[in-house]
Amino acid sequence: MFRDVSSCNTYNYGDALYWDARYVQEAESFDWYQRYSSLRPFVRRYIPTSSRVLMVGCGNALMSEDMVKDGYEKIMNIDISSVAIDIMRRKYKHFPQLNYMEMDVRDMSFFPDKSFDGVIDKGTLDSLMCGSDAPISSARMLGEVSRLLKPGGIYMLITYGDPKVRMPHLTGSIYNWKIALYIIPRPDFEKPAGGSSNSHLEPVSITGTGILPADFVLEDPDSHFIYERTISEPTGEKPVKQAFRVPFVEVDSGL
Numbered sequence: 001m002f003r004d005v006s007s008c009n010t011y012n013y014g015d016a017l018y019w020d021a022r023y024v025q026e027a028e029s030f031d032w033y034q035r036y037s038s039l040r041p042f043v044r045r046y047i048p049t050s051s052r053v054l055m056v057g058c059g060n061a062l063m064s065e066d067m068v069k070d071g072y073e074k075i076m077n078i079d080i081s082s083v084a085i086d087i088m089r090r091k092y093k094h095f096p097q098l099n100y101m102e103m104d105v106r107d108m109s110f111f112p113d114k115s116f117d118g119v120i121d122k123g124t125l126d127s128l129m130c131g132s133d134a135p136i137s138s139a140r141m142l143g144e145v146s147r148l149l150k151p152g153g154i155y156m157l158i159t160y161g162d163p164k165v166r167m168p169h170l171t172g173s174i175y176n177w178k179i180a181l182y183i184i185p186r187p188d189f190e191k192p193a194g195g196s197s198n199s200h201l202e203p204v205s206i207t208g209t210g211i212l213p214a215d216f217v218l219e220d221p222d223s224h225f226i227y228e229r230t231i232s233e234p235t236g237e238k239p240v241k242q243a244f245r246v247p248f249v250e251v252d253s254g255l
């Protein structure tokens, strides 16, 4: 559930073999960053329970099970790790609301355009950022997410990446995106006495260039960021393959 303090240089989070080996060793459920209980206000605010939801890079997290217990009816879970998918398929065979498929987020051509109302990503874009060809992989993934969302659909990204390193990716599209940013402390963070009384349930203002204002202070320096990206009607142009729209080469490596 907590942030892994190791860096991308130590583990290859972008590699399916890494994840297969990890899930063989650690089959027990594990939620990266945050559990559903803390994300619930954001999920419920943006994604109605009747939505068709895609959970990208589901791993062996409890997130989808917890969402079903909270009323969600249709969640398609995908992951590049066949080990994780086998474990989850067996575990949830009696949950008709949950489906599991082995799939690479960079190529989700199995699904037709506009298949989902909501896409949830907890730690998967972050993993791609640690792989080889990170800018190309992330652009491919986000191009696929854009293609799969219905107009008005939501991409919810839960990440350790602050706006400086994530916004350039999230705004690189011909679609009209609207982005709301929330910042929540790690689950084990202890608020200092006399700390800010700001509610993390309110969106945070960002500057015109998509970064946090210079005087913004993170109460927990290792906070998690939630980006709620809404796709509105396309401009009429055909979507450009995002693999050719790589915004920049990211050097951030803090997974």
Ligand SMILES: C[S@@+](CC[C@H](N)C(=O)[O-])C[C@H]1O[C@@H](n2cnc3c(N)ncnc32)[C@H](O)[C@@H]1O
Pocket (backbone or CB within 6 Å): 013, 014, 015, 019, 030, 031, 032, 033, 056, 057, 058, 059, 060, 061, 063, 078, 079, 080, 081, 084, 103, 104, 105, 106, 121, 122, 123, 124, 127, 128
């Ligand atoms: C940091 S873990 C997060 C797992 C889960 N979402 C959670 O919140 O606990 C990243 C997950 O992304 C998966 N993943 C990495 N690259 C992927 C890819 N190209 N396509 C699909 N899944 C991928 C990994 O197998 C792993 O399960």
